[in-house]
Amino acid sequence: MANFIEPRILKGFRDFLPPAEIARRGLVERIEASFRSYGFVPIDTPALEYAEILLGKGGGETEKQIYRFNDHGGRDVALRFDLTVPFARFLAEHRAELSLPFKRYHIAKVWRGENTQRGRYREFTQCDFDIVGSDSPAADFEVLLIMRNTFRAIGAGEVTIRINHRGLFNRFLSNLGVLEKSVDILRTVDKLTKVGREETRGLLADLTDADKAGEILSFIEATGSFEEILDTITQASGGDSPESAWLRTLRRFMVDTGTADSFALDPSITRGLDYYTGVVYETFLKDLPDIGSVCSGGRYDDLAGLYAKERLSGVGSSIGLDRLIAALESLGKLKSTGSYAQVAIACVQDAQAGLYQALAGKFREAGIPCEVFLEERKLTKQFMLAEKKGARWLVIPGEAPLTDSLTLRDLGNRENQEGLSWEAAAAIIKGTGGMIS
Amino acid sequence: MANFIEPRILKGFRDFLPPAEIARRGLVERIEASFRSYGFVPIDTPALEYAEILLGKGGGETEKQIYRFNDHGGRDVALRFDLTVPFARFLAEHRAELSLPFKRYHIAKVWRGENTQRGRYREFTQCDFDIVGSDSPAADFEVLLIMRNTFRAIGAGEVTIRINHRGLFNRFLSNLGVLEKSVDILRTVDKLTKVGREETRGLLADLTDADKAGEILSFIEATGSFEEILDTITQASGGDSPESAWLRTLRRFMVDTGTADSFALDPSITRGLDYYTGVVYETFLKDLPDIGSVCSGGRYDDLAGLYAKERLSGVGSSIGLDRLIAALESLGKLKSTGSYAQVAIACVQDAQAGLYQALAGKFREAGIPCEVFLEERKLTKQFMLAEKKGARWLVIPGEAPLTDSLTLRDLGNRENQEGLSWEAAAAIIKGTGGMIS
Numbered sequence: 073m074a075n076f077i078e079p080r081i082l083k084g085f086r087d088f089l090p091p092a093e094i095a096r097r098g099l100v101e102r103i104e105a106s107f108r109s110y111g112f113v114p115i116d117t118p119a120l121e122y123a124e125i126l127l128g129k130g131g132g133e134t135e136k137q138i139y140r141f142n143d144h145g146g147r148d149v150a151l152r153f154d155l156t157v158p159f160a161r162f163l164a165e166h167r168a169e170l171s172l173p174f175k176r177y178h179i180a181k182v183w184r185g186e187n188t189q190r191g192r193y194r195e196f197t198q199c200d201f202d203i204v205g206s207d208s209p210a211a212d213f214e215v216l217l218i219m220r221n222t223f224r225a226i227g228a229g230e231v232t233i234r235i236n237h238r239g240l241f242n243r244f245l246s247n248l249g250v251l252e253k254s255v256d257i258l259r260t261v262d263k264l265t266k267v268g269r270e271e272t273r274g275l276l277a278d279l280t281d282a283d284k285a286g287e288i289l290s291f292i293e294a295t296g297s298f299e300e301i302l303d304t305i306t307q308a309s310g311g312d313s314p315e316s317a318w319l320r321t322l323r324r325f326m327v328d329t330g331t332a333d334s335f336a337l338d339p340s341i342t343r344g345l346d347y348y349t350g351v352v353y354e355t356f357l358k359d360l361p362d363i364g365s366v367c368s369g370g371r372y373d374d375l376a377g378l379y380a381k382e383r384l385s386g387v388g389s390s391i392g393l394d395r396l397i398a399a400l401e402s403l404g405k406l407k408s409t410g411s412y413a414q415v416a417i418a419c420v421q422d423a424q425a426g427l428y429q430a431l432a433g434k435f436r437e438a439g440i441p442c443e444v445f446l447e448e449r450k451l452t453k454q455f456m457l458a459e460k461k462g463a464r465w466l467v468i469p470g471e472a473p474l475t476d477s478l479t480l481r482d483l484g485n486r487e488n489q490e491g492l493s494w495e496a497a498a499a500i501i502k503g504t505g506g507m508i509s
Numbered sequence: 510m511a512n513f514i515e516p517r518i519l520k521g522f523r524d525f526l527p528p529a530e531i532a533r534r535g536l537v538e539r540i541e542a543s544f545r546s547y548g549f550v551p552i553d554t555p556a557l558e559y560a561e562i563l564l565g566k567g568g569g570e571t572e573k574q575i576y577r578f579n580d581h582g583g584r585d586v587a588l589r590f591d592l593t594v595p596f597a598r599f600l601a602e603h604r605a606e607l608s609l610p611f612k613r614y615h616i617a618k619v620w621r622g623e624n625t626q627r628g629r630y631r632e633f634t635q636c637d638f639d640i641v642g643s644d645s646p647a648a649d650f651e652v653l654l655i656m657r658n659t660f661r662a663i664g665a666g667e668v669t670i671r672i673n674h675r676g677l678f679n680r681f682l683s684n685l686g687v688l689e690k691s692v693d694i695l696r697t698v699d700k701l702t703k704v705g706r707e708e709t710r711g712l713l714a715d716l717t718d719a720d721k722a723g724e725i726l727s728f729i730e731a732t733g734s735f736e737e738i739l740d741t742i743t744q745a746s747g748g749d750s751p752e753s754a755w756l757r758t759l760r761r762f763m764v765d766t767g768t769a770d771s772f773a774l775d776p777s778i779t780r781g782l783d784y785y786t787g788v789v790y791e792t793f794l795k796d797l798p799d800i801g802s803v804c805s806g807g808r809y810d811d812l813a814g815l816y817a818k819e820r821l822s823g824v825g826s827s828i829g830l831d832r833l834i835a836a837l838e839s840l841g842k843l844k845s846t847g848s849y850a851q852v853a854i855a856c857v858q859d860a861q862a863g864l865y866q867a868l869a870g871k872f873r874e875a876g877i878p879c880e881v882f883l884e885e886r887k888l889t890k891q892f893m894l895a896e897k898k899g900a901r902w903l904v905i906p907g908e909a910p911l912t913d914s915l916t917l918r919d920l921g922n923r924e925n926q927e928g929l930s931w932e933a934a935a936a937i938i939k940g941t942g943g944m945i946s
Contacts, residue, residue: 075815076815076816076817076818077561077562077565077815077816078816079562079598079599079601079602079813079816079817080559080562080602081554081555081558081559081598081602082555082557082558082559082580082584082586083582085555085557085558086555087552087553087554087555087599087602087603088551088552088553088554089552089603089606089607090550090551090552090613093550093551093552093553094550094551096553097551108849108850108878109849109850109873109878109879110850110869110873110878110879110880110881111848111849111850111853111878111879111880111881111898111900112849113527113530113531113847113848113849114525114527114530114531114534115524115525115526115527115530116524116525116530116533117518117524117525118518118519118522118523118524118632119556119588119618119620119632120519120522120576120588120620120632121518121519121522122517122518122519124514125514125516125517128514136581137581139557139578139580141576141578141579142578143519143576143622144573144574144622145520145622147519149519151556151557161516161518162516162524164516165516165517165518165524166524166526169526170526171894171897171898173883173884175880176527181556183556183557185580185581185582195555195556195557203883206883206884208859208862208883208884209862210856210859210862210865210881210883210884211883213862213863213866214862214866214881214883217866221870321860324860324863325862325863325866326863327863328861328863328864328866328867329863329864329866329867329870330867376516378513378514379513379514379515379516380513380516381513410550411548411550412545412546412548412549412550413545413546413547413548416548419647422645422647423758423761424765425645425646425647425650425651425762426650426761426762426763426764426765426766427765427766428647429650429651429654429762429765429766430765430766430767432547433658433766436546436547441545441546441547441548442546442547442548443547443548443612444547444548444647444651446610446640446643446645446647446648446651447610447643447645447647457608460608461548461608
């Protein structure tokens with residue numbers, strides 16, 4: 073006993089047992105299939121990079137949370153804390169190898185030493201997708217459409233994607249004479265739902281004055297249809313502008329695709345991050361809006377500016393997989409099973425393990441995942457094990473497993489069908505379903 | 510210029526551009542499909558663990574290579590350097606939640622600060638699969654069968670899996686009176702192909718004496734059929750034993766499944782790692798044996814012994830994905846494409862981007878991944894872009910994209926078919942293939 077090491081994991085980190093991991097993978101596979109159907113391609117980058125690359129100009133919160141250390145060669149390295157900064161470095165480094173517009177996705181883990189008390193994890197998965205090298209609103213719209221359709225494809229139901237245009241907001245602030253406070257005002261507005269209306273008003277008044285705080289609040293709280301809100305904020309920002317025209321174009325694309333119901337114009341959406349310059353958006357599940365945005369992003373003018381001279385503009389979005397999983401779980405929409413195999417083959421005699429594998433091979437060739445039980449036990453015990461493992465069927469081989477007829481037990485209704493060839497059993501299994509899609 | 514950060518990555522780390530990443534993912538997806546078809550289920554564990562957990566009793570090489578540091582909370586942490594140690598910790602921690610035998614796979618990245626001069630990477634992917642909690646040779650055989658069939662399923666061709674039994678080897682050493690030197694002898698034999706026969710003889714003579722070195726060499730160089738070699742080493746180890754019977758049982762399973770040609774008995778296979786106690790094996794591609802073993806493993810008596818009282822025996826194997834990819838590349842067997850989308854939709858008028866997306870949606874609903882071009886350009890330029898992106902077809906929409914007939918350009922033979930409905934175009938695309946499986 074004395075020499076045991078206590079098995080434990082770090083706070084904020086998680087093991088995934090098979091049911092949870094099967095559900096996660098199923099979800100990621102459906103998200104990927106959606107990205108791929110739009111012609112997006114995957115990339116990957118290292119988990120570990122030079123700290124200088126990841127921190128860029130440095131930034132308060134990030135610097136505190138990043139896992140940073142010196143490696144064997146004395147290099148100052150760190151674990152990536154998002155997928156955007158590595159992507160910017162990737163673009164600068166591989167520009168010559170890519171043809172623009174470049175549509176990529178990247179699904180991978182990132183690490184942040186965050187305070188775990190708020191239910192945050194220190195290791196979590198991001199699903200980023202971006203279109204780089206297009207200055208067209210068609211690119212923004214494609215990202216918005218992918219967001220909407222991906223959530224439908226994974227069974228998350230309808231979403232509301234709340235969009236805004238940072239450029240239009242800045243035009244309004246300029247009109248108001250407070251453009252130089254833009255960054256602070258955007259950050260304050262971004263926290264509106266967290267801190268509440270009156271506190272926001274106070275913070276805005278501190279930044280500007282009471283009248284202007286009132287005008288900013290009126291701007292971000294504009295109500296009505298998409299078009300009505302657009303008219304209101306266009307007026308407030310000094311009339312028609314390239315930014316208001318951009319939003320009108322997006323609106324037309326929404327109508328043309330019959331997806332207008334999924335989108336709302338929300339002038340209070342600003343996204344805290346500095347690098348967005350155009351359209352920004354957040355996504356809420358209609359069945360569970362309170363969990364917050366499950367997918368956010370926006371348009372940027374110059375993503376790789378820190379590492380390269382060439383301006384690379386684009387638009388992108390990121391799904392927070394862990395929040396999405398939490399949401400699907402609480403909606404009862406996260407499907408999982410204990411196993412991918414719907415069929416198990418019972419072990420009647422230890423010595424016949426090879427023949428059971430040969431029989432299982434027939435089912436596998438017929439496209440039926442099939443687990444072989446490895447140890448001779450009472451059949452009732454094997455029934456229980458098969459049920460526990462989530463199988464739907466148990467095959468009980470005959471004396472000569474490959475040639476004698478077999479018994480097929482339906483673990484759902486606990487009925488046996490005897491005297492079947494493996495082909496007949498396979499046909500029953502395939503016909504009745506219970507397949508994992 | 511002065512403020513740029515040079516975009517670069519750490520030595521031994523890699524970016525994966527889309528063609529490479531599409532190939533990797535395709536390979537991993539096929540490996541996973543194979544594991545799943547045997548009823549294996551996935552798990553995941555954290556990239557970062559307590560260093561104490563990962564290092565266990567400590568070990569020379571490992572300790573030097575591991576990425577280890579103190580986190581924000583002053584904890585002594587490290588990046589995992591394999592998937593076996595975290596799995597042992599996982600088993601000890603979650604034993605109560607698992608039903609045995611537990612068949613799991615884990616495909617994930619690991620990190621080692623290795624010397625990169627030998628073409629090694631510091632970040633690489635392992636594909637581990639194990640059966641825990643079975644003391645039956647049927648479990649060993651299932652792992653061996655999965656190895657053989659997975660390499661066939663991914664198009665790597667035929668393999669030779671060279672197997673041996675450590676227990677039988679030890680019985681032979683005991684018979685020879687040098688059992689106490691077992692670990693050193695096993696390690697020396699493990700390096701036979703690296704250092705050559707005569708140097709191995711010398712090293713063995715240093716460990717024992719010249720006569721015994723000769724006998725050990727004769728043992729590990731036994732020739733003949735599986736059965737003949739088994740007879741030879743059974744004799745040399747003092748006659749029939751549970752270990753020789755175990756190998757005979759495995760042989761019968763091979764014959765019963767018609768897979769005997771894929772396996773060879775090779776008494777020189779020992780695997781360097783201490784924790785193996787039974788059967789051990791290495792896998793060589795018949796078309797490229799010189800690249801070395803692409804999948805190795807063995808049986809262990811007590812995997813989680815460092816963390817738990819309960820003995821957990823099992824058998825497992827690990828595919829080194831990077832070596833496998835290098836092998837498939839040099840055999841011309843690694844399939845990749847520039848994109849998942851075989852169809853692109855040309856942009857004839859910027860203002861119709863929404864309608865192009867609506868048209869693309871029809872193809873996607875018909876199961877055809879479809880990229881929409883985002884910017885109005887000369888059609889010849891769009892032909893070139895589509896070819897560059899690896900698309901097979903370009904759809905040129907009519908004036909009213911959803912209702913007017915369209916033109917379908919075959920980018921292979923550069924011929925156009927005009928006047929098609931989208932249904933007719935989809936039928937041509939589906940019928941002619943070029944699908945990515």
